[in-house]
Amino acid sequence: LVSVAKGIENQTLMRMSEVIHDAIPELPDSRLAVLSGPSHAEEVSREIPTAVVAASKLIKTAQDVQRIFMTPNFRVYASADLIGVELGGSLKNIVAIGAGISDGVGYGDNTKAALMTRGLVEITRLGAAMGADPMTFAGLSGMGDLIVTCMSRYSRNRHLGEEIGKGKTLQEALNEMVMVAEGVRTTKSAYDLAKKYRVELPITEQVHKVLFEDKSPKAAVSELMGRGAKIEKWG
Known part of the structure; x- marks a missing residue:
């Protein structure tokens, strides 16, 4: 099967x-x-x-x-x-919604690149906590799927995020879609998994707030940009 x-x-x-x-x-x-x-x-x-x-x-x-x-x-x-291949294929949809929101608001390539890169770090972080090989997320089922889903005109999740970034509510955006944007439900699951495994997923948390708590996309980005200074590391 x-x-x-x-x-x-x-x-x-x-x-x-x-x-x-x-x-x-x-x-x-x-x-x-x-x-x-x-x-x-x-x-x-x-x-x-x-x-x-x-x-x-x-x-x-x-x-x-x-x-x-x-x-x-x-x-x-x-x-x-x-584990890693499955998680890469599902969690990238959350980042794609975030990338679409960035497109809809009108942010540029810099913002989208940051979301995709730090989003991949979050995917790797949660995946490692769940027993996946961190290197899997640097491959086709991780980085590869993330790139195509965040950039493609075919991406349902990116499109959903773009419509929300332009000002639509989640329900309004969903009502206009023919296909399912599975990242909406995956955001709920990842948010709960982050709490279960005590893993920090700031981008996932902000996407969750925009989708389910009516937080404005610009406020979400401001909160991400205003986080305390960090040392860049993988995972």
């Missing part, structure tokens, strides 16, 4: 592979994998060169999926870091 779903269940805070195992407890680890990475369907369907990651708890399972899905235009890498 190969999962391509990206998200974290709100009530249980389970990753999608955990949800699958909960629904099908008899499914062995050797029969479950995930496929994730920067892969907008609009481009994959047009056979535009794309690279993703197949991950499973067992590297042989990941390699089996790799062999099945590899084509001249669809390159698949294998990984045994199931």
